[in-house]
Amino acid sequence: MKNYSKYINPYMDMILKGKIERCEEQIEMLVNNVIPVLNREDVYIDEDQIEAGLSLQKYFKYNLIEWEIFLFALIAGVKFKSGDIFFKVIRIYVGRGSGKNGFIDFLIFYFLSPQHGIEGYNIDLLANSEDQSKVSFNDVYELIHNPVKEEYKKALQSNFYTTKVLITGKQTKSMLRYNTSSKRGKDSKRTGCVIYDEKHEYLTPENINTLKSGLGKVPHGREITITTDGHVRGAVFDKEKEQSKDILKEYDPTNRTLVFWCRIEKEEEWKDETKWIKAIPSINDFPELKETIRQEVKDMPYNMDYFKEFMAKRMNYPVGDKDVEVASWEDIQATNVPLPDLRKKECVGGIDYSKTNDFIGCILIFKENGKYYVIHHTFICQKSRDLPGIKPPLKEWEEKGDLEFVNDVEIPPETVVNWFEEMGRIYKIKKIAVDNFRFSLLNSALKKAGFDAFEKKNVKLVRPSDIMKIAPVINSIFVNRNFVWGDVPIMRWYTNNTKKVQQGENITYGKIEPIYRKTDGFMAMVMAMTIVDEVEESRVKINRRIKTIVG
Numbered sequence: 001m002k003n004y005s006k007y008i009n010p011y012m013d014m015i016l017k018g019k020i021e022r023c024e025e026q027i028e029m030l031v032n033n034v035i036p037v038l039n040r041e042d043v044y045i046d047e048d049q050i051e052a053g054l055s056l057q058k059y060f061k062y063n064l065i066e067w068e069i070f071l072f073a074l075i076a077g078v079k080f081k082s083g084d085i086f087f088k089v090i091r092i093y094v095g096r097g098s099g100k101n102g103f104i105d106f107l108i109f110y111f112l113s114p115q116h117g118i119e120g121y122n123i124d125l126l127a128n129s130e131d132q133s134k135v136s137f138n139d140v141y142e143l144i145h146n147p148v149k150e151e152y153k154k155a156l157q158s159n160f161y162t163t164k165v166l167i168t169g170k171q172t173k174s175m176l177r178y179n180t181s182s183k184r185g186k187d188s189k190r191t192g193c194v195i196y197d198e199k200h201e202y203l204t205p206e207n208i209n210t211l212k213s214g215l216g217k218v219p220h221g222r223e224i225t226i227t228t229d230g231h232v233r234g235a236v237f238d239k240e241k242e243q244s245k246d247i248l249k250e251y252d253p254t255n256r257t258l259v260f261w262c263r264i265e266k267e268e269e270w271k272d273e274t275k276w277i278k279a280i281p282s283i284n285d286f287p288e289l290k291e292t293i294r295q296e297v298k299d300m301p302y303n304m305d306y307f308k309e310f311m312a313k314r315m316n317y318p319v320g321d322k323d324v325e326v327a328s329w330e331d332i333q334a335t336n337v338p339l340p341d342l343r344k345k346e347c348v349g350g351i352d353y354s355k356t357n358d359f360i361g362c363i364l365i366f367k368e369n370g371k372y373y374v375i376h377h378t379f380i381c382q383k384s385r386d387l388p389g390i391k392p393p394l395k396e397w398e399e400k401g402d403l404e405f406v407n408d409v410e411i412p413p414e415t416v417v418n419w420f421e422e423m424g425r426i427y428k429i430k431k432i433a434v435d436n437f438r439f440s441l442l443n444s445a446l447k448k449a450g451f452d453a454f455e456k457k458n459v460k461l462v463r464p465s466d467i468m469k470i471a472p473v474i475n476s477i478f479v480n481r482n483f484v485w486g487d488v489p490i491m492r493w494y495t496n497n498t499k500k501v502q503q504g505e506n507i508t509y510g511k512i513e514p515i516y517r518k519t520d521g522f523m524a525m526v527m528a529m530t531i532v533d534e535v536e537e538s539r540v541k542i543n544r545r546i547k548t549i550v551g
Helices: 009-016 024-038 047-059 066-077 100-112 130-145 150-159 206-212 236-249 267-271 273-278 287-302 304-314 329-333 394-400 413-424 439-448 464-479 489-496 520-529
Strands: 043-045 078-080 089-093 122-127 160-162 167-169 174-180 191-197 222-227 257-261 346-352 359-368 371-381 403-406 428-435 459-462 498-503 506-511
Touching (some): 009 024, 024 043, 047 066, 047 150, 066 078, 066 089, 066 257, 089 236, 100 122, 100 167, 100 174, 100 191, 122 130, 122 206, 130 150, 130 167, 130 174, 130 191, 174 206, 191 206, 287 304, 329 464, 346 520, 359 520, 371 413, 371 489, 394 403, 394 489, 413 428, 413 439, 428 520, 506 520
Parallel strands (some): 089 257, 122 174, 428 459
Antiparallel strands (some): 043 078, 167 174, 346 359
């Protein structure tokens, strides 16, 4: 292997020669994301800049370890011959215990320092809570005011000015600020670097976009993500991971993003301590951490409530709670396939009309080619008291056409039934299923539209026992990936918000969180599934070249 740099090659050698356990993403990073860049004729490695930065280690209680030196060298030292840095976006996904805040601290200190040397290189820290966003801020503050050696105190305090909310490098006039993903005090101005901590918790991208908009006015602008995985599905981090997978698949000469991804690759690897380094690259450098994880694994049979957290945060390999989840996230994502042309095809409908002043889900289901094709629509009452607490991007989903807001004190039954009438002009709606306890709210409007539970018998009044009967069927359809509803993120959200509830030997459904994690669209689908066998299954022509879209 070519000798690129004494700061880059050692870790690269460990990975490529298999001296340590590593995941496929780490190999792909080198083969498709790093080595082709280092071999470019228009790129060079600025060893002097790397050494100047690493000289700052003396101010810390610790030295950087192999993977951190490797990343720092790529971040600080890989440049175009024109002078610009090559990697503008850095994504670091590591398991809990890897020392990510320590690495953030070092990067911040370097960016503020004369060794970095860029004037006005302001740094914005973004995390999901103020406490988290202040961790590295407080670390750097303490480093300046309580140096590891008394002899450093004068140099540190003459080079940095600090308050409880701002740290400034005096020579470069670069500032460190902290922010939360739920609130921004002011728009970012002249940002040099944005650091996103624990991005797995971010639900919407608005504040990321606000901070990004400040980049571009200062040389060497960077976005740095450093995070474990987590439990929030379908939000900012999942979308980013999909893009990162594509980046790692093959070399793209226009790509300026560096992806460092550490995780176990199979669920059973959590029991094998030789595999933990795949997720926690620092584990062999931290004996106490390794012993702690050994104890966690030993105790796991008696503490299975911790397993989901352990897998997502320690092993960077999120798993659902199989006892309560309706479907795995992978099975929910598999619904994201384009629907065929279903015009004039027979279907059944389902309505979840539990609260007229909240969310109402409407569903049509078709049976074609062994698949269950789902068309969805949601109505949301503009006056719903829950709206301020709902974090997913409802406005974005409204623009997609997946939902509409009703500006009234409640959603009239006529509004819901009108949607089915409109759909009835395109599709053949054979029957509609409605919760038995909510039927009286819809009865009159349904009758006017030609749907009657008693005379025409084209309305099904769904009882809890009906849901219990259909629950095993729904489970089978998910695990065999036979639900198809296209790119409808609100349906993925609804489904991921729903839990299985055991009642004796039977299963029904409930909410994972009672107020802000809505389930209406999923429950409307459950209603329709209780009558889906009344649809005469037909076959439609499908383009076999269609690929699953995961997002």
